[in-house]
Amino acid sequence: MKPPSNAAAASTQPAIDVVYLISGAMNSELWHACAGPLVSLPPIGSLVVYFPQGHSEQVAASMKKDTENIPSYPNLPSKLICMLHNVALHADAETDEVYAQMTLQPVNKVGQMYDQEALLISDMGLKQNKQPAEFFCKTLTASDTSTHGGFSVPRRAAEKIFPPLDFSMQPPAQELVARDLHDQSWPFRHIYRGQPKRHLLTTGWSVFVSSKRLSAGDAVLFIRDEKSHLLLGIRRANRQQPALSSSVISSDSMHIGILAAAAHAAANNRPFTIFFNPRASPAEFVIPLAKYSKAMYTQVSLGMRFRMMFETEESGVRRYMGTVTGISDLDPARWKNSQWRSLQVGWDESTAGERPRRVSVWDIEPVVTPFYICPPPFFRQKFPGQPEDETDIENAYKRGIPWLDDFGMKDGSSSVFLA
Amino acid sequence: MKPPSNAAAASTQPAIDVVYLISGAMNSELWHACAGPLVSLPPIGSLVVYFPQGHSEQVAASMKKDTENIPSYPNLPSKLICMLHNVALHADAETDEVYAQMTLQPVNKVGQMYDQEALLISDMGLKQNKQPAEFFCKTLTASDTSTHGGFSVPRRAAEKIFPPLDFSMQPPAQELVARDLHDQSWPFRHIYRGQPKRHLLTTGWSVFVSSKRLSAGDAVLFIRDEKSHLLLGIRRANRQQPALSSSVISSDSMHIGILAAAAHAAANNRPFTIFFNPRASPAEFVIPLAKYSKAMYTQVSLGMRFRMMFETEESGVRRYMGTVTGISDLDPARWKNSQWRSLQVGWDESTAGERPRRVSVWDIEPVVTPFYICPPPFFRQKFPGQPEDETDIENAYKRGIPWLDDFGMKDGSSSVFLA
DNA sequence: GTGTCGGCTGTAGGCCGACAA
DNA sequence: TTGTCGGCCTACAGCCGACAC
Numbered sequence: 001m002k003p004p005s006n007a008a009a010a011s012t013q014p015a016i017d018v019v020y021l022i023s024g025a026m027n028s029e030l031w032h033a034c035a036g037p038l039v040s041l042p043p044i045g046s047l048v049v050y051f052p053q054g055h056s057e058q059v060a061a062s063m064k065k066d067t068e069n070i071p072s073y074p075n076l077p078s079k080l081i082c083m084l085h086n087v088a089l090h091a092d093a094e095t096d097e098v099y100a101q102m103t104l105q106p107v108n109k110v111g112q113m114y115d116q117e118a119l120l121i122s123d124m125g126l127k128q129n130k131q132p133a134e135f136f137c138k139t140l141t142a143s144d145t146s147t148h149g150g151f152s153v154p155r156r157a158a159e160k161i162f163p164p165l166d167f168s169m170q171p172p173a174q175e176l177v178a179r180d181l182h183d184q185s186w187p188f189r190h191i192y193r194g195q196p197k198r199h200l201l202t203t204g205w206s207v208f209v210s211s212k213r214l215s216a217g218d219a220v221l222f223i224r225d226e227k228s229h230l231l232l233g234i235r236r237a238n239r240q241q242p243a244l245s246s247s248v249i250s251s252d253s254m255h256i257g258i259l260a261a262a263a264h265a266a267a268n269n270r271p272f273t274i275f276f277n278p279r280a281s282p283a284e285f286v287i288p289l290a291k292y293s294k295a296m297y298t299q300v301s302l303g304m305r306f307r308m309m310f311e312t313e314e315s316g317v318r319r320y321m322g323t324v325t326g327i328s329d330l331d332p333a334r335w336k337n338s339q340w341r342s343l344q345v346g347w348d349e350s351t352a353g354e355r356p357r358r359v360s361v362w363d364i365e366p367v368v369t370p371f372y373i374c375p376p377p378f379f380r381q382k383f384p385g386q387p388e389d390e391t392d393i394e395n396a397y398k399r400g401i402p403w404l405d406d407f408g409m410k411d412g413s414s415s416v417f418l419a
Numbered sequence: 420m421k422p423p424s425n426a427a428a429a430s431t432q433p434a435i436d437v438v439y440l441i442s443g444a445m446n447s448e449l450w451h452a453c454a455g456p457l458v459s460l461p462p463i464g465s466l467v468v469y470f471p472q473g474h475s476e477q478v479a480a481s482m483k484k485d486t487e488n489i490p491s492y493p494n495l496p497s498k499l500i501c502m503l504h505n506v507a508l509h510a511d512a513e514t515d516e517v518y519a520q521m522t523l524q525p526v527n528k529v530g531q532m533y534d535q536e537a538l539l540i541s542d543m544g545l546k547q548n549k550q551p552a553e554f555f556c557k558t559l560t561a562s563d564t565s566t567h568g569g570f571s572v573p574r575r576a577a578e579k580i581f582p583p584l585d586f587s588m589q590p591p592a593q594e595l596v597a598r599d600l601h602d603q604s605w606p607f608r609h610i611y612r613g614q615p616k617r618h619l620l621t622t623g624w625s626v627f628v629s630s631k632r633l634s635a636g637d638a639v640l641f642i643r644d645e646k647s648h649l650l651l652g653i654r655r656a657n658r659q660q661p662a663l664s665s666s667v668i669s670s671d672s673m674h675i676g677i678l679a680a681a682a683h684a685a686a687n688n689r690p691f692t693i694f695f696n697p698r699a700s701p702a703e704f705v706i707p708l709a710k711y712s713k714a715m716y717t718q719v720s721l722g723m724r725f726r727m728m729f730e731t732e733e734s735g736v737r738r739y740m741g742t743v744t745g746i747s748d749l750d751p752a753r754w755k756n757s758q759w760r761s762l763q764v765g766w767d768e769s770t771a772g773e774r775p776r777r778v779s780v781w782d783i784e785p786v787v788t789p790f791y792i793c794p795p796p797f798f799r800q801k802f803p804g805q806p807e808d809e810t811d812i813e814n815a816y817k818r819g820i821p822w823l824d825d826f827g828m829k830d831g832s833s834s835v836f837l838a
Numbered sequence: 839g840t841g842t843c844g845g846c847t848g849t850a851g852g853c854c855g856a857c858a859a
Numbered sequence: 860t861t862g863t864c865g866g867c868c869t870a871c872a873g874c875c876g877a878c879a880c
Binding site: 147148149150191193194195200202203205206 | 871872873874875876877878
């Protein structure tokens with residue numbers, strides 16, 4: 001029996017958020033907190049661009065296997081414009097790994113105007129910021145995960161997230177209950193003691209650690225939602241991932257299945273279903289059409305300077321500077337003229353070993369003002385130039401969204417596109 | 420560092436067994452003990468018949484999902500004759516579930532004579548009995564899995580499998596070490612005590628139970644190999660299986676991938692890889708060509724009586740009697756004229772709720788003497804009639820294997836085949 | 839401010855025979 | 860023959876402040 005708190009809480013959220021809560025019986029805030037600050041799912045009903053190569057990369061990363069043996073699918077283009085019919089948020093029952101199930105339906109691009117509402121929804125999705133304000137994330141120490149003691153709560157985190165303690169008690173303490181992604185309750189004793197004084201979770205903590213099989217290096221995160229309910233999620237360290245040997249289907253068949261399902265759906269204009277694992281996938285492969293379209297107006301050239309966002313430890317965001325060093329196909333044999341990771345890049349900082357050597361145009365933010373082609377009018381009034389990032393959804397709607405205008409443009413305008 | 424005991428032990432086994440040990444670094448005896456008495460993998464280098472429908476059924480059973488949404492693959496026949504290039508035995512790292520990875524290469528049937536040696540190997544595979552003689556299997560009781568005590572070893576099992584105790588000790592006891600499918604060692608204290616006296620595993624047992632996450636109803640099995648090494652496997656109760664929600668690939672894409680991979684391999688005569696899960700799959704779907712061919716000579720008619728083998732509790736084998744009640748396509752829309760589960764059957768015993776209502780011809784043993792068509796000569800000397808089941812491999816080889824002869828027969832002889 | 843440790847304490851893990859099915 | 864239980868003991872889970880970085 002699940003409490004109706006989620007549905008009730010949703011009424012205070014923007015409308016776009018509600019559809020997530022309805023379609024997947026999962027707390028959206030908690031899901032996004034676990035997914036990380038860079039993950040922003042396109043809204044239901046919007047138009048997206050699906051990249052089979054990126055999907056294949058996710059499977060390869062999950063299976064720890066390359067994609068060399070995969071046959072090419074000549075009839076499957078490198079990108080599919082799709083209507084996003086449904087998004088359901090999930091978490092793996094065993095590992096609590098978050099993932100999203102998306103239902104995509106390919107739409108006919110050539111000679112067909114996209115639904116205006118779908119385009120607007122697509123653009124509104126760009127402005128979503130899913131990271132909850134009232135949350136903290138701590139990487140577990142050896143002491144935290146040892147059976148010898150409890151969990152040391154960072155002072156600011158405890159004061160921001162937990163209900164205030166009654167300091168007239170000696171020592172101040174209270175019972176907390178936090179719910180995880182599966183809506184399971186975890187009770188903890190929260191106490192403020194020691195010399196010097198600190199916040200601790202004691203009774204209940206070790207059963208949580210052993211149940212979730214947490215070890216040092218994994219992270220836990222606490223959220224306080226609008227009704228002061230505590231939510232609890234985990235993010236496992238990257239070193240884990242037991243390669244998911246599957247034992248059900250071969251890695252090759254999986255890759256073929258991915259491509260064949262998409263090809264079949266595209267050929268018959270039928271919906272198909274994909275899974276997106278934010279923390280396992282090297283990059284997002286379902287891109288809001290507005291984001292993609294906006295990126296297509298970016299003039300990219302060798303030597304171009306750009307910024308790109310990465311997640312930091314403790315769930316922060318940082319921008320790194322880089323330079324475009326090449327523009328070419330990632331896989332010329334199987335995916336000719338694909339825009340997926342078509343940019344070869346170098347990074348300013350020498351500690352850039354973890355950062356990708358190839359990115360896609362929509363991943364980057366040019367540091368010079370991008371050059372915009374002024375498109376024919378689509379909305380009543382046109383807005384000349386690039387809107388600021390800070391513009392909220394309402395303003396963008398009122399002014400019109402110029403970069404959405406002529407997405408159905410012909411190949412003749414390919415000078416602003418990548419080869 | 421793995422001890423060379425496996426390779427050394429293999430030298431005392433028939434040649435066919437060696438290839439398993441080489442290709443998969445896994446104890447073949449233990450694997451087969453865990454797989455159950457009915458599972459017999461075709462030997463490497465033999466010809467087999469692969470049924471995509473059966474493969475699809477395994478996936479559906481693993482995913483707890485039906486196959487309704489799967490598109491038909493018009494270019495993929497309901498069966499593929501394949502050369503079995505490789506078989507690797509595996510066990511899931513998390514659950515110890517046994518499975519086999521097979522590499523199959525479709526061979527051209529029409530107008531091509533099969534390799535004679537491959538046919539012989541295919542037939543030899545029928546005679547393999549993989550169940551080790553020195554083994555026992557016990558379903559765990561509540562007391563066995565409780566933290567309150569150890570494991571009560573059935574008397575006969577302890578006397579047959581474990582090294583003999585020194586009964587001059589009071590009480591008689593010894594330290595045992597057993598290796599599991601992953602070659603991991605598990606030490607146990609084996610003691611003979613209590614009133615009345617019984618064999619118990621005490622120290623070490625509970626860590627094994629908790630590590631493998633065993634609970635009452637699961638079964639453990641012990642094997643003593645030729646060098647008196649103890650081997651240890653588990654068979655989980657059927658009720659478990661958390662549906663394997665995958666979170667990597669949708670069930671539909673998996674099914675499509677299965678079919679597309681096979682179709683691609685068949686179209687290009689390229690090898691493809693499949694996984695066979697003996698305990699998850701409703702039926703074997705890679706059948707030795709000899710077994711299939713033999714079954715094709717069986718005259719099946721409505722009302723025909725037959726026997727079929729099933730696994731009992733405690734890893735035994737029992738035959739149940741049944742009657743053929745119908746002959747028809749399981750899935751007329753997608754798999755027209757398929758032999759997969761083309762027989763509708765009824766069972767004699769009313770407790771037959773668990774037994775399938777549809778089986779394939781090669782699953783059953785007719786109780787009346789089958790009618791054999793005498794095929795044209797293929798080997799030097801012909802053997803008129805059906806060899807007895809008890810014939811060993813050597814004799815079968817000397818006499819020739821008549822039912823292998825004209826497998827490449829034309830549709831004109833389809834009167835003995837199912838429609 | 840917080841990670842790790844030694845000390846203390848209580849619970850439950852785990853070994854035993856009794857007893858019954 | 861073997862499944863479950865009560866009795867008993869001890870190992871370690873788990874709460875505490877000390878102390879150092």
